[in-house]
Amino acid sequence: MIEKTICFIGAGNMTRSITSGLVKSGYNPQLIHATNPSQPKLDELAQQLQINISNDNLAAAEQSDVVVLCVKPHLMEQVCQQLSQLDMSNKLVITIAAGVTAKRYQDYFAQPIKLVRTMPNTPTQIGVGMTGLYADDSISAADKHYVEQLMASGGEVVWVEQEDELNQVIALAGSSPAYFFLMMEAMIDSAKQDGVDEKAARALVQQAAMGAAAMVKQNPQLSAAQLRENVTSKGGTTAQAIAAFEQADLRGIVRSAMHDCIARAEEMAKQY
Structure with missing residues (x-):
């Protein structure tokens, strides 16, 4: 797996499961950043995995090649609009959220972004999860391969051809x-x-x-x-x-x- 600098916005269960899988597979922890408003979850990640932590979304995202949005859907607009202060054109954006469409992300960022939507389930936390993936034709094969390997750290993955099929993934695996x-x-x-x-x-x-x-x-x-x-x-x-x-x-x-x-x-x- 190509090691890129990666930033996780949010330090909840899914961030912990994916970062743990990456570090266990040999990914350099110094290339991984996690941000969160409160400190306890960040301190736990840093202690367990030796990854970089911060309360500053902009600073962490700016120095990263890949930005993974791991926040609740009702917080997504606020987070994306904050990140839109940066030039996101050369960054790969991965989202882990139900109900927020690719078009909506484009509106939130108000600039073209390279986006992959993912829908993992909670068994991803212990390495036996199932994740649905969707990307439009603008995403390169190399970027899709990177995301596939990233999410496979928590279990198995499947690509869907149409974005609305992610709703079926939610019903079949996510929920x-x-x-x-x-x-x-x-x-x-x-x-x-x-x-x-x-x-x-x-x-x-x-x-x-x-x-x-x-x-x-x-x-x-x-x-x-x-x-x-x-x-x-x-x-x-x-x-x-x-x-x-x-x-x-x-x-x-x-x-x-x-x-x-x-x-x-x-x-x-x-x-x-």
Whole structure:
């Protein structure tokens, strides 16, 4: 991976996960900067990773080849307008935010910028994440390759051809860890109500979830439906549980939830 000077605006969980992945992979920590209004998160990053820290977005961005915007969508306009005081034409801008379109960034900066939108999920923090990437035709192959390697430090990546497909990425990967957490939470709560120790219930559920995900990944020739059928003996216990899920229209609930997730992303695009 080509090592460029890189600045992360914001020092939250995603900045920590990406910078940790970079340093672990051998990226020179002295080429990495992180900025944040408050000091504690910065001090923690500096102590753990020996990267450069600052409260000054402009100074850090000015000396960087790559600027990664890791702030909440409602703060993005303010941050971009501040950075627009700089000449951004030769810098690569990477954004990690839902609901803020590429056109909106161009408006915020009021100058042409080289922009790549990314949509990672929280498992990126532990190196098993999934990130969706989008860039228009103005972004060079070299820049796209750099961003791909950068985000791959937290897991796997996939490019989408149309920007609005990132909303599908949000529903399928960005938000979906919470769906699985909810399912696990419900299973643990049910077991607790039936007298199972919470620690034991969690151990059983988390290992089953991990194993199921591993089986999907390690058997690409088999559909999820086929893997489910392989576990479901006719007239058995699993069949009874699956019948209860189907009767409650689990598929319809999931489809409705995903559509609502996408709709909210579209609303945010109009809002920001």
